[in-house]
Amino acid sequence: MKDTKVNAAILIIGNEILSGRTQDTNTSTLATWLNSIGVKVKEVRVIPDIEKTIVDTLNVLRKENDYVFTTGGIGPTHDDITAESVSKAFGLKYEIHKEGYKILESYYKPGEFNEGRQKMIWMPENAELILNPTSGAPGFSVENVFCLPGVPSIMKSMLGGITNKIVGGEPILSKTISLKTVESEIANSLTKVQDNNKDVEIGSYPFFHAGKLGVSIVLRSENQSKIDECNLQILKFVNEKKIEVVER
């Protein structure tokens, strides 16, 4: 089955995620936003702040996906090497971005636009800026690669500015049915429903929290009527097995 969807990869750049010190939340923020504009996330990679690793990984992902979104490594310190690495991946000069320079020059008070801050507007030549409504320093894009900062609140605030640059497919719709049961009680029935509904992706996820135990079944498709039909078939066996439908 050829996958005709518009695909993206997310590339999280940062030793702090790999050490376990920082919990990544940018993946779910980006994935939720991408789904809403019809882009399916095919793969996520988390890699360290090592230039060769960034260059090599980016050169794989940007060829295999319609879009790549990177987070992290675009600040002013020595461990922020994303912009220079992206330049090398594309074989582009790494230089001061004139428009970015003007933005930061007027953002800071006179005399405060120091060398550290100026590093943040060194980018691949002819990069397009991604404006930052939170803290001034812009991200950038080159072809199908969009480079965003790692701080979650800042990253999130910049997505509105690039939505119109992403051409997605049909939005991916979903429905969740949560049941007071365990997976093994419904596994066979669910397999039959999946076999009968090839165009709906059916996921089954046990949950254990807030004193509740159960299974969430998630139906995903671009076609609402196919989700509805699949939902009916699930509710039929749920009813026959006298399983309770619950709020998650």
Next chain:
Amino acid sequence: MKDTKVNAAILIIGNEILSGRTQDTNTSTLATWLNSIGVKVKEVRVIPDIEKTIVDTLNVLRKENDYVFTTGGIGPTHDDITAESVSKAFGLKYEIHKEGYKILESYYKPGEFNEGRQKMIWMPENAELILNPTSGAPGFSVENVFCLPGVPSIMKSMLGGITNKIVGGEPILSKTISLKTVESEIANSLTKVQDNNKDVEIGSYPFFHAGKLGVSIVLRSENQSKIDECNLQILKFVNEKKIEVVER
């Protein structure tokens, strides 16, 4: 510089992470545990429940790393395909694990060890079990690949049982210095300290939360005295710049 550390990759298997519906927390749990036993996480990948993708990705990661830890896809439902995919990656038969069968047969009440539950003890031939103190169904390992469940509380409860199977290097030590400043104020000084301390990995991470704004500098090395020396050099410029050291 040859990296002599013991390395691992984490492979998160599951559409629910890629859709943004579920926030992965297994990466930070695994990374923290691995650090504590002297294993450095070199890469994390999140991939969908697609057999070819699992097989191909696993065959890359298991050759490039000392260890691979997978989470997700070992339950009883149709979308749980990790065990069968791992069998294919290693060219091993996919069959009922006799010891696992006995464990689950005695775990469930008579008559409750149904077909759905039996799926959970289909594994690659000669797999070693990873015992599950929380919910019965074991994980397994084949050579350097350790397959764990996706539910965070269950996954975490199984790590104690495999610690003695992992041969790590020196534990990676760290020290965090949090400052009331912005990155651009310290970037140049920090670069000099990094240049003078090649054996310490220095990370700089801005934070904005709970009403506080600042930068955490994280020093990581296997050598405590090198961390201490690096710490002194940082405190020297922090003092000269009259920057306040804060609790994070």
